[in-house]
Amino acid sequence: MAPRIKDVAEAAGVSVTTVSRVLSNNGPVRDSVRRRVLEVIEQLDYRPNAAAQRLRSGDTATIGLIVSDVRNPFFTEVSRAVEDAAYAQGMRVILCNTDENPEKEAMYLRLMESERVTGVIYSPTYEAARRFDARTYAFPVVMIDRAGPAGVTDAVTLDNRDAATRLAEHLVERGYKRCAGLFGNASTTGRERHAAFVEALQQHGVSAAAEFVDPHPEAAHARVTAWLAAESDERPDAIVASNGLLLLGAYRALREHGARMPDDVALAGFDNDAWTDLVTPGVTVIAQPVYEIGKNAMQLLTQRLAEPEMSTRTLVLPGELVVRGSTGA
Amino acid sequence: MAPRIKDVAEAAGVSVTTVSRVLSNNGPVRDSVRRRVLEVIEQLDYRPNAAAQRLRSGDTATIGLIVSDVRNPFFTEVSRAVEDAAYAQGMRVILCNTDENPEKEAMYLRLMESERVTGVIYSPTYEAARRFDARTYAFPVVMIDRAGPAGVTDAVTLDNRDAATRLAEHLVERGYKRCAGLFGNASTTGRERHAAFVEALQQHGVSAAAEFVDPHPEAAHARVTAWLAAESDERPDAIVASNGLLLLGAYRALREHGARMPDDVALAGFDNDAWTDLVTPGVTVIAQPVYEIGKNAMQLLTQRLAEPEMSTRTLVLPGELVVRGSTGA
DNA sequence: ATGAAAGCGCTAACAT
């Protein structure tokens, strides 16, 4: 069996308390004693039992990260940012993929409770966000990408209104007249981007055929295919997608049907995923500060833990319009 | 405070033992009693304390997953596969990014020991793999992508020799005469692919200028830039990259220098990452069964836990050559 | 089928 703290104490000729003190660097220990203990630890290859530490101290030093799917580049990057920040503070991360499935969300939230996590960073579906009641939980929650009910938890989001407006205005400037948009139906984010997009276009007298779809490439693909089949005076001359997954599906559909960008139809969207820069022409996007979003979420969480009663804060980060060939010369 | 098992027991008028029995579905409990206990659990919103369960039972139900960087699409997919399989078995996973840094690898391995993990799935650097001594660890390890010392642990890898040979022969068939290759210097995988690639080319009398580089896009970018600057009779007419990251760097360099594929220079590599299919021309790749690799790693681990003394196994999965425009019409 | 009691390995009062 692995050595226990008691074995270390005996071998070093001190009490377990003293060993505990040198482990946590907390409490007074004579330097010569500390060295001796450290030596024994090294020699026995002692590793404190994390489960015992957590049980006894009541501090699990664990962050729960609940996202729809790490394979979405947005969440891949967020997860890396959260993990970097967490490990740097001696905390661990439990990553959960919900696949936008409310049952999985509920299940993982239960898991977080069993784990007695220190805090949770959470990207809820629209439905789950609506129902979410922070008072139910013993740990603080920071929402990312999608905000929950206003003021109920801390949150880090993109400035969706601004970004969607900039995208719309860019299309107007470039002279597009029949703009169509695909928006994720599972998130507040999709709704916010939708509202701002439609509003901005209407202000400029440009028609906006915006639709909500399941947040998967396939859904976007199907919708774009249908649009391309329309009579030419009904067919959109510009298409926007509200996240990287939908943008990918839209792009694939355009390619497959031989639609040339931007001549036959322009394309733009959210998320500066790697491929958007690599294809020809490049795809105009709103770049989100992805790593920053994750990093800031951890910061909000840390501050909340330090000061639980502080009033809730929503951090709104700016997106950056990256213009590429898909929306004009 | 959150209710404890004792609270549930008292409210249900039974002993904690009985509650424990219904929680674990293990041991005899009268049906009427079970229902009553379940009711109380629901009513009190009781969640068993995972740390206490782990400490007492000695079973952490935790898998460690150590990779270089989840942002590498290969590992993104592997991590999703491992998480799916783990959660399906009621296990949790701790994900660690080493950035190919031996110090981080050592640190995370220590963390795994503290966590008393049930098992580890590990993609070591070349150096760490060489030094790795399975006997040091109380938990079984399954290596992925890169194998450790032969027969020391279970492992899941690609058939690197076969894949690299197929890639080389494809280039020969297409008539390329001066093939250059970029191989990751931090993994056994890079070495295996290198050896097979060079060997296959030489058998066909084709020159092979193969080099080892740091496994980052930037390193590949720099090397390819240098190759392009060479005298035209020295310049390679085909370039191969031994993983998705290097392939991306190589592709970027070719684009930036206006090299047309495949006319000026052909390009091929490993990993069927999303962008390789989206760019024009598409990039010829060896597609790895990525999700399968993760899934199989969990299976080997599960079997090893069931039968610790079984002799070690290496699962070798075939790659698939996906021919696209970057290596010819 | 159920319960009493011991104890997993550690930390945190509280002595001294």
Place this chain on the structure above:
DNA sequence: ATGTTAGCGCTTTCAT
């Protein structure tokens, strides 16, 4: 500066 002691919340013998 160091040690003694009492649990943290659970599972697991061992009785009954």
